[in-house]
Amino acid sequence: MKKFKVLGTGCAKCKTTVLLLETTAAELGQTISVEKIEDPMQIISYGVMSTPAIVLDETVVHKGGLPSTAEIQQWLTS
Amino acid sequence: MFQIFTDLASWLSFSVLGLSPDTKLGDALHFFIEDTSKIFALLLVMIYLIALLRASMNVERVRDFLAGKNRGLGYLLASGFGAITPFCSCSSIPVFLGFTSAGIPVGITMAFLLTSPLINEVAVLLLMSLLGWKFTILYIIVGMSIGMLGGLFLDTIKAERWLQSFAAKALEQGQTYSSAGTNGTIQSLTMSERHAFAKREMFDIFRRVWIWVIIGVGLGSALHGFVPDGWIETHLGTGQWWSVPAAVLVGIPLYSNATGVIPVMESLITNGLPIGTALAFCMSTVAASFPEFILLKQVMQWKLLAILFAMLLVSFTVVGWIFNSVAFLL
Incomplete structure (x- = not known):
């Protein structure tokens, strides 16, 4: 199971990002875990300043905006 | 060049x-x-x-560039970068901590964060088209000065004393290791990557601001059509010195972005509100808001928040008074 973390201080875009990950995974029939990280110190510890950012298995794969569906599919299938 | 929009409006509303x-x-x-x-x-x-031009610009690069720069230059660069670097206001806290833990002084970080909402490409564009280039240039100069002087002031009073303890620790560690390696690699982008970025930005920003344009222009046109000519001038004219701080006090807790408030400002000015009062109101709505202060509470103690609030109140008021008294030169 792939472990995703969404880093963000709680703006609308971060919530949309979580939703996007979950729906895309459901479409592909995959179960994933998505954790939302809102603590600023933890966000910074990933070296991220522009949110929302996405962490897949402890590596930052995306930051500074909504991911595209194509990108998500790529993370899910890789 | 803008005549076509006047013609369109005449045709739609009158014909x-x-x-x-x-x-x-x-x-x-x-x-x-x-x-x-x-x-x-x-x-x-x-x-x-x-967006095509600034596709490769991001906060990570700004941080790497600012880390270890000398102070005087730092304020200028930080507020300059604040004007041109895009980031969502919900990223303020991670940006604040990121800059801080790179050892960048609080004042320089705040110069960046204060200028950023005041000046951006959308604001400049609207000002140019609605209020002319002279006003736009003044607006940019004032916006950057508030950022720089605000930052300088915060460092002078040693604002880092009133950070939350974890943020203060991050700053301390950052300053010790400030020459340590930075992770911002400069990537060069191909034209098609730039195009993809610009297209995404265009839709993204448009989707975020269109409603503000409608609200702003709607309020503006209501003022334009329904507030009697001369009413604003008589009641809120330059004679009333208190109208400027009052406008700022009303403006600070209100939140709008520049896109929504500039059309209102245009309408207020054409209806006779003194230019300084209008500018003070506009800048205070855009620069700060209650939600933003609540976010900043995560990294700052109440005392620093209160100082920040007072600083904004005073500087916008002074800007308003200055502009009201030199308005005849414009």
Whole structure:
């Protein structure tokens, strides 16, 4: 199971990002875990300043905006 | 070049809807159609073009650039970068901590964060088209000065004393290791990557601001059509010194972005509100808001928040007074 973390201080875009990950995974029939990280110190510890950012298995794969569906599919299938 | 939007508005409101230009409704509707169509067209074209140019600009690069710079230059650069670097205001806290843990002084970080909402490409664009280039240049100079002087002031009073303890620790560690390696690699982008970025930005920004344009222009045109001529001038004119701090006090807790408030400002000015009062009101709505202060509470103690609030109140008021007294030169 792939472990995703969404880093963000709680703006609308971060919530949309979580939703996007979950729906895309459901479409592909995959179960994933998505954790939302809102603590600023933890966000910074990933070296991220522009949110929302996405962490897949402890590596930052995306930051500074909504991911595209194509990108998500790529993370899910890789 | 903007005549086409006036013509479109006249055609729609007077020919298609058959309103008379002499009625209040006709006048207000004409103003509304002209301004929204003009702003929408400009936004789409200009956001795309500007995004093409600044595709490779991001906060990580700004941080790496600012880390270890000398102070005097730091304030200038930070507020300059604040004006041109895009980031969502919900990223303020991670940006604050990121800068801080790179050892960048609080004042320089705040110069960046204060200038950023005041000046951005959308604001500049709207000001140019609605209020002319002279006003726009003044606005940019004032916005950057507030950022720089604000930052300088915060460092002078040693504002880092009133950070939350974890943020203060991050700053301390950052300063010790400030020459340590930075992770911002400069990537060069191909034209098609730039195009993809610009297209995404265009839709993204447009989707975020269109409603503000409608609200702003709507309020503006209501003022334009329905507030009697001369009313604002008589009641809130330059004679009333208190109107400036009052405008700022009302403006700070209110939240709007520049896109929404600039059309209102244009309408207030053409209806006779003194230019300084209008500018002070506009800047205070854009620069700060309650939600933002609540976010900043995570990294700052109440005392620093109160100082920040007072600092903004004083500086916007002074800007308003100065502009009201030199308005005849514009």
